[in-house]
Amino acid sequence: MANADCIVIQGSNMAECHPVGFQWVAEAKARGAKVIHIDPRFTRTSAVSDKHIPIRAGSDVVLLGALINYVIANDLWFKEYVTAYTNAATLVHSDYRDAEDLGGLFSGFDPEKRAYDTSSWGYAEEGEGPIGSPGSEHEHGADASARAAADTFGSGGPPLEHAEVQRDETLQDPRTVFQIVKRHYARYTPEMVRDMCGIKVEDFEYLARTITENSGRDRTTCFAYAVGWTQHSLGAQFIRAAAVLQLLLGNVGRPGSGIMALRGHASIQGSTDIPTLFNLLPGYLPMPSAGRHDSFEKYIAAIGSKQQKGFWADADAYTISLLKAWWGDAANEANDWAYDYLPRLTGAHGTYETVMGMLADEVEGYFLLGQNPAVGSAHGRMQRLGMSHLKWLVVRDLNLIESATWWKDGPEIESGELRTEDIETEVFFLPAATHVEKAGSFTQTQRLLQWRHQAVAPPGDCQSELQFFFELGQRIREKLAGSEDERDRPLLDLTWDYPTDEHGDPDAEAVLAEINGRHLAGPDAGKPLSAYTELRPDGTTAAGCWIYTGVYANGFNHAANRKPGQEQGPAAPEWGWAWPANRRILYNRASADPAGKPWSERKKYIWWDQEQGKWVGDDVPDFPVDRAPGSNPHPSVGGPAALGGDDPFIMQADGKGWLFAPKGLVDGPLPTHYEAQESPVANALYPQQQSPARLVFPRADNLSAPSGGASGADIYPYVFTTYRLTEHHTAGGMSRWLPYLSELQPEMFCEVSPELAAERGLEPYGWATIISPRSAIEAKVLVTDRMRPLAVGGHTVHQIGLPYHWGVGSNAVVSGDAANDLLGVALDPNVQIQESKVASCDIRPGRRPRGKQLLDLVADYQARAGLTTETSNQAVTDPAAEGIEPASGEDGRPDGGTG
Amino acid sequence: MGQLSGPTDPTADAHWEHSHPRKGFFTDTSICIGCKACEVACKEWNHNPQDGDLELLGSSYDNTGALGASTWRHVAFIEQGQERIIEARESGRALVNLGMPRIGPPTSEPSPMDLAEADTTPPDTADFRWLMSSDVCKHCTHAGCLDVCPTGALFRTEFGTVVVQDDVCNGCGTCVAGCPFGVIERRSNGTVKVAASREEQHAKHPEVPNVGVAQKCTLCYDRLVADETPACAKACPTTSIKFGDHDDMVETARERVSALHAQGLTEARLYGANENDGVGGTGSVFLLLDEPEVYGLPPDPRVPTADLPRMYRRAGMAVAGMAAAAALAFLGGRA
Amino acid sequence: MTLSEFDSFRPTKPGGRRRKDGKSARGRRGDYGDGSREMPMVPEPEFTSYYGRPVVKPAPWGDDVAIYLFLGGVAAGSALLGVGGQLTGRPTLRRNARLGALAAVSAGAVALVKDLGRPERFLNMLRTFKVTSPMSVGSWILSAFSAGAGVSAVAEIDRMSGHRLPLGPLRKVLQAVEGPAGVEAAVFAGPLAAYTAVLLGDTATPTWNAAHEELPFVFVSSACLASAGLAMVTTPVREAGPARNLALLGVVGDVVAMKVMEHRMDPIAAEPLRQGKAGTLLKWSERLAVAGGVGTLLGGRNRVVAAASGLALLAASALTRFGVFEAGLASAKDPRYTIEPQKNRLAARRAAGVTGDAITTGG
């Protein structure tokens, strides 16, 4: 980011949530870069930015779409970059219908399934059908849309049967991606931005001018985002919109460009690379699903066909190496490398579905490992009530967080919904070791693995998770030792023999070595692998996580590299180790023009060295190092070998950056603006109000507020958004127990504009109660000009800011009501993330009622708004206008064609 | 013998034999992001107890309040509308047109930049701004606290900083009144009692060290001795707090403020960089974006000891008057 | 906000309330420095501060220090009366004055030590002799004075108890040194009375600092009238002539000095002297002083009237000390008394063309 000429921070409050990372934005600003912060609130980031643009929470796609429209309409897009490196010229199949045609829907929407059959979005092919996904020749519409559901995909590159696409280099054919994008965003005008986002036209002009002036050959713009974008029912599309804009401006793969994901936790990147997530295996391989991956061959084909370009074609090598790492000799060619030892998914089993499973008494045991759902997850009340249905709960944390003490002093005890004596749940609190009491590696937000050495032994009964789970695994295997039951085979055949030190703590480096992988046969059997290209699909290699292969190359721990930054170049390759292959900027082949020369001297990064016949530069090239720029292998070769000289996006099935995503997303190939699950404003762009494919849970304990001017919307007239403060950390488990941090921000508060305060009679630094369809909380009132009422959709929209660090409990230094209690559960269909950045509420002065009256207050509001389980949960807002007749099957919906 | 006011080298005034360049801070509030890392790093390094009442103070994001015995760094937050910004820009422009305080040998600086003709139309004046500034002890050239301290607990270190020796101070408190910036304070055991119900689970809350003793920022004297950067300056994410030799800090401050003026941001001004001010210039130099009192800083501080000779003379006259009155009382007639 | 079941009974806090010493939680001066529009308060025109919080810190002294100021004055004056009685042959006046001096100075010293943050380290006061520290100079004056007053008073006590004190050979030394000790105490009496004024003057507390020109005269006069008052109470009229004279001189000095002080001080910094608790204290101290003076002048010869006047004068002196003490603390707690006088003084210098001496500079 330090090399950027313009930095747009949107969907993030970087100076507060990533303060030390913000030094690089300050560095860029000191060199003259423009910093623009787009956020509903004026925050500490805005205080040091050149410009703060207040935006209505949830309307980001309108702004980004308008920027895309501005760039195309004014011919400011980076022509050579876009034609060579993106799929702008690729033709899309004729079956495809855009949102412009179907009132906000794309072709292939099935109202019953509330999901799309994405086959109509495929590329055009020599023949007449679209290029489908491999292994999907004879599938019906219903299966296709089920298959499209997110849980079938690892988040790696979506597969295509092959990469022989039709292209129109002149970009004139109406079926080219470029023309489709142009037509899709034609109605996203500055006036639309003014009406939907509440952003003045001159502010939009300033933003558009600043971005476009700082893009092109000589200058780059960088976007930075965090959960401000992801925590929406349309979250994935927000990021996609920025990706489309940045691709059009040529701002990907170059120094000071790209879209910087500012992730929230010390190793949240690590916990998706080696995922404690239901839908992934290490290295973004998908968890097998019943009905889709019933055999090993089907599983491998679903990930990537051998004919598609890019490294996903070698998915078999990665999977087999993983299975060998886990089950050693028990995984052999005969039993499909123990593929059937893997459990199967039957749909989405995200944390919110799991909590609903608890409420239905389907879940008996729950482990909380350094997470505080009673305060951190959306719909806190549902989380706590869910846990009261458990048989046993194991909480491993540093402090007695609210998720461990809800049965004693939680809000439901106070409101009388739960009685401690009636709660059956057995609770184990096992103290955990802090980051200095255990060795291990974190993966930070730039994919950099950094090793932590153990400074001191853990005190008292504290244990690291490594030691606890190693011991738990040993005890379980001992108890099942004699079992002949076939279901216990995977546990008994597991490779679980790690060397331990005198305290019984397993050696973390041994685990890292297993993750890195090693040769199993051949001359250097037993030696660590040094690159994922060495993985073989014949069982001669084992690797716990293929993208991490190389971290333990030559037998020593690169994550522990500590060559001081001052003694290295800016990329600092010898500090820690970045996956994959220690590359620091991904897709950096794009920092050179199709002929291999840098776009400009100022933005030089990777270029083709003719004499040496390889790519050289400041970073590890993210490209086959000897692949000449001009080379153009025939696509049918498949795999990495099929990557042309001008295919920088080596993980995409066609080697190109995707403006239009034929596969991989379930709610639309192009970002399209839909209102949030709860919004006081009607969608002015399309009849379709909310995202049709969003996941909703129509339940009595998960009601939603009426939106878009429907009756009852005035009962919850205001928009609220939740966010972090720099002094606290997420649900407070690591900050509200520390006196030094607690005294910096001691009390829960809400931020309101003076106009709203006047309208509702809120007294500065007095108390206020905020009521949502799920719950009501109290907070001190900060009346400030930093919150602005916005003129949106013809009326004034007030926004309320709520930090979410506080929780009700008696153990922390400071406690308070949890903002997440107000949130309902409405999820983004691609990744199942909840919508916590925008919802509707009401606010009134004074403290909240105690005890039973609290429930009455919430119920009274629900009644007055006339809420039912159907409110705001419809999939299609206006079937007639959107070409969807539920009964008949005319053209709008290809019913069951091979499509 | 050491001066009581006016520009001087405080270390030499205190007759330190081995020469260290005077150390100091330069706090550039224009790039402060108000993260309070300095407050926490300082408290953690010096083991200062938590001293808040754990309640919102009603001053935007500042719940620390002010500098004190257990708070040696305090980040101030001020939210301002457009009219206030324009006023600050005007008062800043007036300051600049007063010209640089040109006393002593002409430095290599260019002649004072005459802003009259330079284009100082500000960029699009923001209609709102949020000032943040990390306040700290000023380590004055002429330190009111140091001069009035009767026990020699406060002393001038070889680095030109002012430090309290907590093993000597008997808590007389005269330094608290002596500081024109209201920095130093006597520590009471004002720590909030930890919630009673938590007593049984953990160790008793650690007792408050150095109760009754005057406490303030030591510019990390113990770290300077080992040639390390003070904790707050090391932690500051945007180097809003810069640490180094005092002269370099003043130089950096001057360059920074003229750079801002060149951009039309005439509200920027320096605080404590002028060695001819009431305290002989300060060891911690600040770049502010508004009048000092908006940040809670005195507009024209003056070390009280500067007038001490005059006070002694007046007291002498009073003593003479008293003696005369007593004599007169005895010699006079039998009233 | 720790959530407890009693929270609902706790009324929402009306406004700023004092937190711990020195940091008032929130004073709403209505300034628009903090951006949030204050509903009811009309913002004062040009005065801005940081949320109404103090700029300087009040001295952390309790009433013990005010008591010391008073007792110091009494001791000083009594020592002078003592040496006067010694030289002009007034044995009763001498004895009472010397005993009064020792009693006052001992009680004063105890009050001082009690007010220290770390009383057990009181001897550190004599760790250095710093001429820039009125407290240091004062400590040495107090020690020297106490030595002399102590010796002369012990001699008196020895005589009163008929030489029964277990002095043995030292008695002769005592009697020899008694006279010079009395004189030595008297020499340090003046400085003892005046140094406390410099102690208050040499601070950043607005009212004390602004009054540093005249405060010594107020304190010295107050010392005279207090000690004279004590003498008039303890000593029969016959020998109390000088005390009466001293009382009159003290009253005149006190009243005049107060008036001159309030007149020549910066008008804003002088406000606390006329407002609030300090204002009442000082008003009453002036009335009592005048009453005591008149009582001494007219009925000084009558034993009862003299004693009454003496008490009035003692009270007057105490009230003066407490009044000045309270005014100073009040002036430190309100930022206006620090900011506005300094802004005026800065503007005045600017107007007079002096531009090189401000702490805030453009470059």
Next chain:
Amino acid sequence: MTGSANGSLNWADTRNLVLLLQAGTGYAPEMAPRSFLQWPVVRQLSTGDLLGRGPAVTSAKTEAIAPRTATADRVVQSVCPYCAVGCGQRVYVKDEKVVQIEGDPDSPISRGRLCPKGSASEQLVNSPGRQTKVLYRAPRSTEWEHLDLATAVEMVADRFIETRRRTWQQEDDQGRLLRRTMGIASLGGATLDNEENYLIKKLFTAAGAVQTENQARI
């Protein structure tokens, strides 16, 4: 009278007089262990610091001052546990106890700097509020009770196996292999090490517990 450098006073003969005086009065406040010549008033003269501002008034403790980073037994390089920037940290240890955690100047990411949370890492480790004992709450009980660690892990293992057996699903209604249990779930991982996440995912997947989730989802 400006005395020359410390100690080169030519009053050698006065020294024993001074010692005699000191012994006599027995008066020696805080500098009891040091000679009478260390009395600041004397040093004001000997060092020429007449106003008693610097070398004249330093106490023994001040002159021996040293930072605990210099007196630590060892320094360990680590990474901050809070957000995903991954700032480098240096952990100073003395007598097997963490005495200081501050930024690591060598880190090219953070260059020795930390945010308020990172700076509070030492308190995160040493805070009195931290829980270091195993606690157990029996069903329907209103209070915690203590439990030793080995018993607790044993009880968890038993419940794990028992729940797994009770909620096992071998196949779905169409006879397709499932091989899983929906009775066990886990939440958490973003604050844990890669190695810990690896063992958790490996163990739970082998046991068939597919509902493992973490903060990346919320």
